[in-house]
Amino acid sequence: MAAILGIQSLTKKGLISNDEYPDYNDTYIGYQLTENGWNWVLDNQDRFEMKKPIQELPYIDPDEIPF
Numbered sequence: 001m002a003a004i005l006g007i008q009s010l011t012k013k014g015l016i017s018n019d020e021y022p023d024y025n026d027t028y029i030g031y032q033l034t035e036n037g038w039n040w041v042l043d044n045q046d047r048f049e050m051k052k053p054i055q056e057l058p059y060i061d062p063d064e065i066p067f
Contacts, residue, residue, distance in 0.1 A: 007031065016031050018030065018031050018032075
């Protein structure tokens with residue numbers, strides 16, 4: 001349900017569009033950003049996490065490893 005609401009909301013705002021694409025003997029619907037969608041992404045780059053923060057792993061004492 002969340003995906004459908006997101007697609008409907010973005011389509012209504014003019015940020016994405018859909019189209020049918022051929023796939024062997026069938027077609028599928030694909031979505032892409034519109035020019036307004038790309039403009040929003042570029043204007044809001046600071047909202048995206050471009051790099052995953054490095055997670056510091058806990059120290060494990062080699063003497064406590066059971067093998």
